[in-house]
Amino acid sequence: MNALLLDDEPLALRSLEHQLKRFEDVKIIGTFSLPVQAVSAAEELQPDVAFVDIDMPEMNGIQVAEKLQMIHESIAIVFVTAYEEYAVKAFELNAVDYVLKPVQPHRLEQTVARLQQETMNRRASVMKEAEEPEPAVRVQCAGTMNVFGHDGEPLSWRTSKSRELFAYLVYKRGQPVRKEVLLELLWPDSDEKKGFTHMYTTIYRLRKTFESASLNIKLLNSGDGYWLSTEGLQVDMQEWEEAIGKLPPLSVESADDYHRLLDDYPGDYLNEQDYIWTHGERQRLRSLCYRQGMQLCRFWASEGQGDKAVDMYEGLQRQYPHSEEIYEALIEHYVNEDHHSLAQQQYELLSGMMRREYDSEPSETAKRLFNSIRPLVD
Numbered sequence: 001m002n003a004l005l006l007d008d009e010p011l012a013l014r015s016l017e018h019q020l021k022r023f024e025d026v027k028i029i030g031t032f033s034l035p036v037q038a039v040s041a042a043e044e045l046q047p048d049v050a051f052v053d054i055d056m057p058e059m060n061g062i063q064v065a066e067k068l069q070m071i072h073e074s075i076a077i078v079f080v081t082a083y084e085e086y087a088v089k090a091f092e093l094n095a096v097d098y099v100l101k102p103v104q105p106h107r108l109e110q111t112v113a114r115l116q117q118e119t120m121n122r123r124a125s126v127m128k129e130a131e132e133p134e135p136a137v138r139v140q141c142a143g144t145m146n147v148f149g150h151d152g153e154p155l156s157w158r159t160s161k162s163r164e165l166f167a168y169l170v171y172k173r174g175q176p177v178r179k180e181v182l183l184e185l186l187w188p189d190s191d192e193k194k195g196f197t198h199m200y201t202t203i204y205r206l207r208k209t210f211e212s213a214s215l216n217i218k219l220l221n222s223g224d225g226y227w228l229s230t231e232g233l234q235v236d237m238q239e240w241e242e243a244i245g246k247l248p249p250l251s252v253e254s255a256d257d258y259h260r261l262l263d264d265y266p267g268d269y270l271n272e273q274d275y276i277w278t279h280g281e282r283q284r285l286r287s288l289c290y291r292q293g294m295q296l297c298r299f300w301a302s303e304g305q306g307d308k309a310v311d312m313y314e315g316l317q318r319q320y321p322h323s324e325e326i327y328e329a330l331i332e333h334y335v336n337e338d339h340h341s342l343a344q345q346q347y348e349l350l351s352g353m354m355r356r357e358y359d360s361e362p363s364e365t366a367k368r369l370f371n372s373i374r375p376l377v378d
Contacts, residue, residue, distance in 0.1 A: 001119055004045060005031045006038040006064060007053035007080065016051060016080065016103055023112050035059040039067045047075060049096070049115055054081040065095065066222060073220075076118055078111055134216045134232060139170055141237040142266030144273060149213045158205045161186055164275055165202050169219070169228035170235060171281060176225040185277065236266045237285060244292060250299050258296045259312070265289050290320055297329065306333065322357050324350065324366070331369045340373045 003026050007013040013031055020026050029045050032038035035056055042050065050068055054061035065077045079098035096118055097111045140146040145167040146154040157163040165186060169177065179199065186202075187195040203219060203226065210217040218229035243261055248254045269282040293316045300309040310333060317326045327350035334343035347362065347370040354360045361367075 001025055001048040001115060002027050002029045002045070004029060004038060004042060004047035004050045006033075006035065006050065006056075006061070008033050008035075008056045009053070012053070012080075012101060019103060019105060019108055020051075020112075022105075025116060026112060035061075035064045039064060039071070042068055042071055042075070046072065048119065049076040049078060051078045051080055054079050055083065070222075073218075076115060078115070136232050136234045137215050137217055139233055139235045140266075141167070141170065141235060141270055143268070143271060145170075145270060147210075147215070147217070149215065155209060155213055155215075158209060159202065161198070161202050162206050162209070164273070165199075166206055166228075167270060167273070167275070168277065169226065170233075171277070172227065173238070174227055174230045176222065176227040178225045182226070237269055240264065240266055241285065241288065244288065250295060252303065255296065255299060258292065262289065262293050262296065262312075286320075290316065290323070294325070294329075301333065306337065309333065322353060324354065324363060327353070328363065328366050328369070331366060335369055335373055343370065343373055 003020060005013060005016055005020075005028060007016065010033065013033060017028055017031055020028060029047060030038070030041050032041065035058065038050075038052075050065070052061040052064050052068075056064075061079055061081070065079070068075050068077065077095040079095055080101060080103065081098060082101040097114050099107050099111055135150060138148040140148070140154075145163050147166070148154055165182065168182075168185065179196070182199055183190070183192070183195040187198050190198060203221075207219055210219075216232055218231075220227050220229060240261070247257060247261070250258060269285050270278045271282060293312060297309045297312045297316070300306075300312065310330070313326055313330050313333070316323070317330070320326065327346050330346045331343050331350070334340070334346065347366065350362050350366055354362055362370075
C-alpha cells in the first residue's frame with residue numbers, strides 16, 4: 001500500500017518513516033512537514049493511506065484529514081498524536097486507527113495489520129460491486145425509524161441518539177447540517193466539550209453499525225458539518241411523495257392511480273418517536289395526503305360516482321377525525337341523495353366532535369345543510 005507521511009517534527013517524521021520501512025506491504029511515496037504541501041501532493045500521488053500528525057500549526061491534522069478525504073474518500077487515515085483526547089475526533093473522521101507518540105513498534109504492527117485488512121475489505125467490496133450492483137438500502141420513516149439489512153430484518157440501534165441523528169440526516173435529504181445545529185438539537189443540556197464528544201462517538205457508532213451490516217450508507221463530513229449521501233437509499237415517505245408529484249392531472253384515466261397511491265400512504269411520519277423537529281414534517285405530509293384525498297373525493301362526486309366518493313370520505317374521516325370539512329361533505333352528499341337519516345347521523349357526529357375538540361359548534365354551512373332536512377327527520 002502507498003503511504004503518505006505528514007509531521008512538522010523532523011525527528012518524529014524520520015522515526016515513523018524508518019519504522020514503516022520494516023513492512024514489505026508499505027511503500028512510502030512521500031514525506032512532508034508542511035500540511036499544504038501534503039494536501040497538494042496527495043492529489044497527484046493518490047496514496048492508499050496517510051499517516052498524519054494532529055498537532056501542527058496553521059492547519060492541524062484534523063483539517064488535513066478532511067481535505068484528504070475530500071480529494072478521495074478511500075484514503076485511509078491514521079492519526080499520530082501525543083494526545084489521547086484526539087482519539088474520539090479520529091473516530092469522527094472514520095480513521096482506521098490512531099497511534100500515540102512516541103510510536104511503539106508493536107503498536108505500529110497492529111496499525112499496519114488493520115490497514116491490510118481494510119485494503120482487503122476494500123478490494124473485495126470493489127470486486128463485489130463490479131460483479132453485482134449494491135442493493136438499495138430500505139429506510140422506513142413511517143411510524144418509526146428503521147433501516148433494513150440485506151436479510152430484511154431491521155437493524156438494532158446502539159442508542160436512541162444514534163437513531164435520532166440518522167433520522168434527522170435522512171430528513172435533511174443530503175443537505176449539510178452544521179455541527180452546532182446538531183448539538184443544540186440532540187444534546188442541548190451538555191456543555192460544548194461533552195456535546196462534541198457525544199456527537200463524534202454517535203457518528204462513529206453509526207458508521208460501524210452500517211459497516212458491520214455491509215450496508216453502503218455514507219455519513220459524510222466537512223469541517224463544520226455532516227450530511228448523508230442519499231445515493232442507494234429507498235426512503236418510504238420520500239418515495240411516496242415523489243410518486244404523488246409525478247401523477248398526471250386528475251382525470252377518469254388517472255383517478256385509479258390517485259386512489260392506489262393514497263391507499264399506499266405509508267403512515268404518519270415518525271409518529272412513534274417524540275422528536276420535536278418531526279412535527280412540521282409530519283403535518284406537511286398528512287396535509288398532502290389529505291388534500292389529494294379530498295380532491296379525489298370531489299372528482300368522483302362530480303363524475304356521478306357517489307359510492308366511491310363516500311367510501312373515500314369515510315376512509316379520510318377515520319384518518320382525519322377532526323376535519324370539519326369531511327363531515328360537511330358527507331352531510332351535503334347525503335342531503336343531495338335524500339339519505340336524511342345518514343345526514344343527521346353525520347351532523348350529530350360533527351356536533352359531538354366540535355364540542356369535545358374545539359368547545360365550539362358546527363359551522364353555519366353545516367347548520368344550514370342540516371336545517372334543510374330537519375323537518376323531514378324530526
